[in-house]
Structure formats: C-alpha cells, structure tokens
Amino acid sequence: MRGGDDLLAMGDGALASLARGEAEVVISDTRSELTRFAGNEIHQSVAERFRHVRVRLIDGGRTGVGEVRGHDGRAIERAFAAAEDSRRVTTESAVSPLPAPSPGESDEPVAFAEATAATMPQGRAELVAIITDAAGAHGINAYGALSTSTTTTAIVTSAGLRRSATSTQASLVSVARGDDGGGYASRHSPDIDALDVPGLAAEVVDTCERNQGATAIGPGDYEVILSPYAVTDMLEHLAWGGFSALAVQEHRSFMRIGEKLMSDRITIRDDARTHEIFAFPFDDEGVSTRPVTLIDRGVCSAVVYDTPTALHDGVTSTGHSLPQPNTWGPLPRHVAMDAGSTPWQEMVGSVSRGLYITRFWYVRDVHPLRTVITGMTREGTFLIENGSITRPVRDLRFTQSIVEALANVIQVSRERRLELGEGESGVLSPWLHIGRFSFTS
C-alpha cells in the first residue's frame, strides 16, 4: 500500500475546481491493526481502515477548515463545502498563509517497511505467542499489545506544494505479572521484522521475577537511575510544554534561549530524518522538517516553529506544524537525547544508595513553567545498595521539576532505547543517573 500518487492526483483534481482563493488539501489513507493480550490469551484483536480528507480554504483574508472521514466519492466535495461554511464565519486577522513550495526537496527519508504493511492477524498472533509462552513457562501472566499501521499522506496546495509519503510503524508493549508484582518492556520500529520479540520476552519476564514481594520504602529525595522508558516521559513533557515557539511567545515555556539550565551532559535534539524514530519528511503544512538542537550541552538552544509562530518572530518555519490553524502551536515529534559514554549497568555500580526506576505512570503537569510533574513509578522499582540492585520496593509517587532533574545528571548511558510516550510519538532516550529525585508519597 504505497498509493501516494493516487492521493496526489485526487488532490490535484480537487484543486482544479477551486473557483477562487487558496486551498490546502490533505488526504491520508490509514490501515491499522492491533492484537491485545491479557492473562496469556488474546482477548482483543482489531483492525480499522479509513480515508481522511482535510481541506483548508483561504479567501478574502479568512480561513476555513472542513474534515471528512469516509470513503465515498463525495468526501472531498463535502470537505470543501464544510471548509467554505467555516471560512465564512472566521475573522480576517486569523489568516496564516500557505507555505511556499521548496522545489527539489525530497520526500525521503521516510520510515517504511513492507513487512509491517503486509502483516496479517496470524503473524501478529504468532509473535504474541512468543511472549505468552515465555511467561507461561515461568508461571506468570503476560499482558500487552502488538500494533502495526501503515499511513499514506498526500498534501497539495494551490501555492504549488505537492508532497506525499507512506510510513509504517510496529509497536509491541508488554507487562508481565506474577503473584505479587510485575515487569514492563517495549520495542518499537518501522519494521515489524526488526522487533526483538524474544529479547522483549526475556526482559519483561526477568523484571517481573525480580519485582516480586516489594516492600515499602519511605518517601524523600533519592539518587536514581532512570531507564529510557521513564526518561521518555520527561522528554515528552518538555516537548509539549517547552520546546514550542508558541509556548515561548505566550510566556509559558521554561526555555530561556542562551541560558544554561541543565547539566552539560544533556543534549536534546529533534531530527525527523532518524529512521528508528519513524523518519518522516514533512509536517502537517507540507514543510520539510529540519533538525533542531533544542538543548545543547545544557544550554537552551532553540525551539521549533510552524508558519504562524515563525511569522511572529520573523524567522522561517522549522517544519514542526500540526494541522493549521490550531491553538496548540508547533510540536517536535522526533525527539532524542544524545547518548553518553557509560554502559548503563556500570551506572548502577556507582550508586551507593538509590533507586532504579523502570517506568513512570500517569505523569501530569503540576506547574508547567517550572516543569514540575507528578506521577507514579510502576512495574519495576528497585533499591540500589553499594552498587547493586538488592530488592524491589513498592511504587512511589514523585513530584519533581524536570529541568532540575536534568541539571543534576551525573551520567548518561551509552545505550539508548526508543519508547513511545503517552502522546504516541517516538522518543529515543538513554538511561540517566540523576543525583537527586523527589518522591513525595
């Protein structure tokens, strides 16, 4: 399923009948399937396919938007009609212009794997069975989901922009539970054949078995090793609330460009060309997504832009737009933290007393400007004593400023792992050794 040309042709046809004004037509075809398991059995397995059409009309200084999900021949026509109804009632000053095309720009790289696009329910069931069999052999239960999706997106505009790309994603998450505790592991890739399913099964079973019979430990400040699953949650919150030009313009971002707020071990980038973070060539306005160094050795370096925020600051868009117009602002969706030099197991060896955190759960902003978040630890919280993990401890609630935590980083691991945050964008994170992290209950 790589029908980008067909969708482009449909978009061209729709623009040809545009009587006046300007228009952007985005057409996407999605096929996604997901197999979910619980108690070592598949309890939910689903598939969906649909076409989504979005039309943005600009005329007389007003912008309107119409969206239709539905496959019938009149979907584009209906989207145009809705966009015109919408355009008529908006105000003139709200217009953000359509971006100009940049001739010669490539619609590569894009993360696509034929194996993912061709996956059938039987194939997913067999991969799930690797995990449920491994769990069953250890007398524990596995839970989780394996999903595959293929999306073709085409954007054409009356300004001459014309782009399309087909991408795939395969994602496997699992929790294993014994009588008194659980473990977690995940793997994600554009290519389902590249998912290390036996590795995931071994990891989730191992964490689960080590995390039985946890005992309570008091709240307070602890030295911590955060696994990449936990680090991803922190980076995602910075992306939502801080790395956006609109957040800076509205004075709600922690970012103070040029100031050093974090440890010089910390460099955070957004790079949509990275294959493993689901490389994709352009944003929702069809603008090429440029790599941006957000935090450079601890210094606030740059934020990401879409067309409206770029116009406001007199710069060019970095290609991080969500569908326009919107009130959320731009968003980096291919975030990675640079790796360090220490093997992560050695990081544990350097802690005399602290906690190893497998993952966080239900992380929410408490004070966005100060990047204070709260959440729980989940499925694998361990006490580290004299350089080794000694016993599992009960889950704790933390309330902690992300920026302060990243200012207190002692070591960054050599290895990194891709995890999907709650917003389902991929984030490539290392293990972090942090000097102080605050647990409140």
Next chain:
Amino acid sequence: MRDLSERALDAASAAGASYADCRVINSTVQRLTVKNGVVASVELFEDEGIGIRVIADGSWGFAGADDLGPASIEETARHAVTIAKASSRVNRTPVRMAPAPALVGEYRTLVVRDPFAVSLDDKVDLLMRTDEAMSHLAQIRVRECSLEFVREIRHFASSEGARLDQTIIESGGGMDATATSDDEVQTRSFPNSFGRHQVCAGWEAIEAFDLPGNAGRIAEEAVALLTAAQCPAGTMTVILDATQAALQVHESCGHPTELDRVLGHEAAYAGTSFLTPDLLGTFRYGSEQVTITADSTSAPGLGTFGWDDEGVAAQRSVLVDRGLFTGYLSSRETAAAIGQVSNGCMRADGWSRLPIIRMTNINLEPGTSSLEEMIATTEHGVYLETNRSWSIDDRRLNFQFGTQNGWEIVDGKRVRLVRNPIYSGQTPEFWGSCDAVAAPAEWQMFGVVNCGKGQPSQLMHVGHGAAPCRFQNVRVEPAR
C-alpha cells in the same frame, strides 16, 4: 443503515462467526475556538463507517471500515472472522457472554433547541462576546473560549436479533483566561477546566452556562492568583467544589469499578484495580455519606443513552451504597465471569473502535449539607475549585490532584485566596473521611470529554453528577 448491517451480519455468519454485531455510525462535529479576539478555528468534521464484532472459534475479532460499499462491508466482516480465528490458535478459554434480551427500539437525546439549527454566526458571536468580556486586564496574556457540538446517529444490529437506532446530541463550551507575570502563570477556567463543560442537550445548555456573564470574573480571578499567597501545607480539612468532586469520583471510583480492569484486561495499559471481586459487598470504600451510582438514565450527563454498544438497556446501578462497595461497571462477557448479567457499560469511541467497559454517568449522590455550612463548621482547611492536575496509580489508590484556585478557611470563614494547591491521599481513607456532601440544590451534572482507555486508545465522553463535599485530615501543600 439497516441494509448495511444485515449485509455485515450475513457475511460474518457465512464466514463462520457464531455471534456477530455491528454498529453503523454517522457523526457530525462542530468545534469553534476564539483565541485572543480572533476566530482561531472553526472545524467541521463528518465521519461515517461500520464496526463489525464477531466471535469465531471461541475468540473475538473486530474490524472497521469507512467504505460502506457492499464489497467493502463483506470484506470487513470476513476480516473480523479471520482475526478471531487467528486469536483462537493462541487461546485456551472460549468467550462466554452473559445472556441479554435482544431489544428493538429507537432513542433520541432530549433537546429543546437543536444546536445544529443554530447558525455558525450566532456561535461565533457568543464566543466573541465572551472573549471581549475577558479582555479588560493587561495581565491576561491568553484568552481562549470554545464551543463543541456533536450529533451521532447510531444503528446497532446483532445476530441475536437486536435492532437499535439512536441519535445522541451533545453541546459543550468553556473558557480559559491565563495571566502571566515574570515568575508565575495562572489559569482560571469556566464552567470546567480542560477546554469545556459538555452535556447531552441542545443549545439551551450553552445559554444556561452564560459564558459572557462569567468571563470578567474568571479573568479577574486568574490575575488575583498571580500574587495570591502559596497554598498552606499540612494536614487539614478539604472542601471540594462540585467540578473537582466530579473528577475525584471519576478517577477514584469510576475507573476502579470497571470490571475489565479488575479482570486484568487493561493490565498492560490503563492498569488494574484495588476493588477485587472478593471485596464486593463487604469492603468499606467510604463513609456513610458516600453513595455513588452508575446511571445512564440521568440526563443530561454525557453517559446518557438508550442502549450501550452491545445492546443492553440504559439503567441505574449502585457502586457504593452508604460507604459499602456494592457493584461494578460491566459488559456481557465480564459480568459472566463473576456470575452476573451486564449493567450496560460497553461503549466505543466511534465506529472504528471496539466497545470496551466505560463509565456512563457516575454520580456522587447528594447529601444534606451545603457549601456555606461546610465552610462555617471548618476550623482550618481549604476550599478547592476547578481541577488543574491529576494523577493516580494504576490500581487507583494513590492520588494527587491540583486545583486552579484555593481559599484558606480559618474558624469558619474564607480568609484568603491561595495559589497552586495540591492534595493527596489513598482512595478508601480519603472517601472514609468524607463527613458532608451538599444537598440537591448544589448538585450539578458535569462532563469529562477526555477519558482515555484501551489500545488502540479511545477517548470517551462520560458524565458525573456531583456536589461540594468535605473531607477531614487530608494532606495539602503548594505545588513547588
């Protein structure tokens, strides 16, 4: 719609399904946003498709498609059966569903004025007047207000003979005013935070919110918070306003009584529950003051309908009866696992998603007190208004919530506004310390429009009737 569903059911049974149901859904959404004096967006969205659920070889399969042509419907039904058969090769236990009568009928949300008959111009005008009323203070850096209207036409048919048609209408709206200074950002919202307040009703509900009439006050409160004292820290009395009480019910009673969580169906994602079946009928969840019901007949809550998405009739059931844990939210399959019948809580986020157990209207039943009386009889505490942050563990025991606004209470009087309040606790101890719930006069129905659950993720609109209520010995502190 009937032709489509008959074709789907026939194709599923021809492919080997022992049970099949399908939902054909046509929905229309209007979403209007005004930000800082301009119409930021008017989004008009139409959606149509079919979702087909089957049991074959003892396992479930589900497939959805937006192409309603005959060939597509038949292929989608066959694909659902293929999925079920693939799962059955891993599974040992065949699906068992509790019996339910096959019903036939029609239901429509009661509306006084169809919101889709009100012009977009009138809607924009209301938002512009609201925005204008928030614009008088320089410290307000971001003003945003919005309206949303939903019409969903649903047809349900099952191989057991159910044939149900429903038209659900929702109307919602709200505003946020954000004030900033050099070192602080504070937002106030009305009638509820996170975008809007929404109900199953018509335009009359939006008029009753009186957004323009409340906008000036909300902006002033946001500015006042910039320089308000930090919330005091300590163990004290907490009084929640009705909106925060609604969220507390949602997180600490609604989710843990979902029977699929209890049975482990959500263990890898949303989590499990501390309310295990051995506790049913014996566990003290809260004090005598606390009665919580699931009621899909309590209009205009967002969980109000004629039948759920597996054809079970709307009903009221008691989850917590004067403090005692007495019931779950269930489906036909999960109810069978504990020897009961479904109480009608299966709901899907549109045609493309599988129905799963969701809240309907989860209501904290009114008591006999009043906000005024609760404040007057409080020695030291805080009165907390409008949710700002929420987090709870995967078994729904350890929670921490923050609100936009707080009032410190000393010797029966509100003495000062405080900012950044958070409170935390353990679910049964917290509800066990509840010593007052306000009477019906202060009881209101709220909507939560962003309840996430399931994989792939589904967002559900659920209702919560609640009134101000009071709790003792709660840990309170400022968000640092």
